[in-house]
Amino acid sequence: MVPCSKENRPMTKASQKSTEKTTPRPDTVRLQRISKAFWESAAFMSAIELGTFTAISNGADSIESAARAMEIETVNAERLLMVLTAMELIERSGDTFSNAPDVERFLVRGKPGYAGPWMLFAKPDWRKWGKLTEHLKAGQEEQRRLGMYDETFTIERARKYHEATYSIGMGAARRFHKQVDLSGRRKLIDLGGGSGCYCIVAAKTYPELTAEVLDLAPVVAVTREYLEENGVADRVTATPCDFTSDALPKDADVAIMASNLPQYGREIIADVVARVHDALVPGGEFHLIGEISDSDGRGPLAPALWGLAEALAHSTGLAHTVSDCVGYFESAGFESISVHEFIPNTLTRVTGIKP
Template sequence: MAQLEKGERGEPGRVDTTRLQEIARAYTRSAVLFTAIDVELFTHVHQGADTEPALAAATGLSPVDIDRLVTCCLSLDLLRWAESGALRLENAPDVDRYLVKGERGYAGPWMHFTRPQVVDWFRMTELMREGEPTRLGMYEDLTPEAARKYHRATSSIGFGAARRFVRGVDLAGRRRLLDLGGGSGAYSITAVKAFEGLAATVLDLPPVVAVTQEYIALHDVVGRVDTLGADFTQGAFPACDVVVMASNLPIYDGVVIAGVAARAFRALEPGGEMHLIGEMLDDDRRGPLDAAMWGMNELICGSQGRAHTRAECAGYLAAAGFTDVEISDFIPGSLARAFGRKPA
């Protein structure tokens, strides 16, 4: 059977409007997900309200709205029919793991993280016509309260990513990790727990490190993880033998990221290593879509940031002087990791 090309749906060789219509109404999917989380639909299903009448009772919504919501969630493969039959519902595996309130993996705050920007996404044309952004990054007006809320959202996925990092990167024998834009401290906290003898410094903006200290205390690593309130776009970094910068890439343009890599290189001991983790585009910029959209998110936030390709990220490290530069998948289809070593 002939392959379908991008832009084709249905019969191979025939172009129709199906894909374009799906894109035009893609916002409806986000809205359904937000509402399902708002009314705790998946939490109720998990707790046993697994029929439509039971969901209507648990959520207080009308039977017809439950019918609509369940139908959409079934079509989005967020809900499934249980094999046991009798029109019983169950959550899809990812929904059950991450969207059940009160469970350890609950990522509801992260799913809502960009919801306040929905209106501005639909003002994209005006924003582009209004002209050049003037802010360097999206963090210029941050308050500790905003930082606390922000990191309640990011930490729900940051700690998972950090666990993946320590499973894949051997830091045995390393002594001081510098975590640039470390936020909740997810990477530092997880790394010092995984590697004996390792200490870490979370460098983040002054309003954020007050919040970082709360996570450090919560995870019982006071004394092994400390904080430095600073702006990583300027100034020298403290001495270290590992630098991690995670989930900051699209927030800044290439000049800033290259500058960070150069100053990280100077701070590292000979033989030290840097890991740049984040959304990276494939070199032909045909995806991943999520990386492209995080770049566009910077327009919405009014910053100069944009999505970077894997080759650009490798180039920032190489230009700083790093050798053995390598890019690997970190979370396939979402995040990549650029590695570089300072020559011994």
């Protein structure tokens, strides 16, 4: 008989129990939390609509005073504040409440960085998300090249859309211009630039720079309002353009495409990147900023969800990966291609130079 070594010795009942203790038995807690995640979203959005965070910031920091400020019953204020505390959106000390730092900065009405409209941006899509299974079963014949930007996309829809996205867009534009030095550049084009945030900040940062926002006609009508409001309409223009198919200006040395990447499929983006390369002057740079997944396709979650959302719009869009985007740049002929974290776990910037 060959004696058993420690490696192949049979596991005793005692050692088996010890292993079971160190390996937690799966339960449904995480799964239940995911299934009810929309409860948290509902509480969060109601707090914004009711002005809860604004009320607390202005001194209505008890259940009773917050109830009066929100014009709801005291018991409902208690219910809501308890959830917001558990979500760590507000902090509680005895019977007094205060906003968490990020809430105080971005969700108090009247403050410069107020982002309430952006946080409510997805609320109109609740019913669609409830029918996600039906949308996922839709056939390819129902796909639309431009997704939500079909013939029903009006000036009023564009205005409402950009009222929600403008504040967050300005924040992203300021971040970009802190990361990227455009000194010496002469003209910037922004593909699908919407309210014109990247061009507005560029014009205010670089007096010698001109810029052009390229977007669909209903959007451009709204873009011009933001350009006038920011006092840059003399140096920033807005031109009706479907950048996925129309000719691009040939005199720019900087191009940006930001936060609209998941709306389009791989074939469309590869073609756009190639046409940007051809349109830029030699030495020009292109910055593709978007909700980009890691090359291994394991995350982050935010880009994956933005890609999934395109099923609701029946577009060709999806979550592109870093390797996808680098491949588009390489195939187009860009050099000095680099990848940069833009907003952690949400946005990535891919940059290339035209030789």
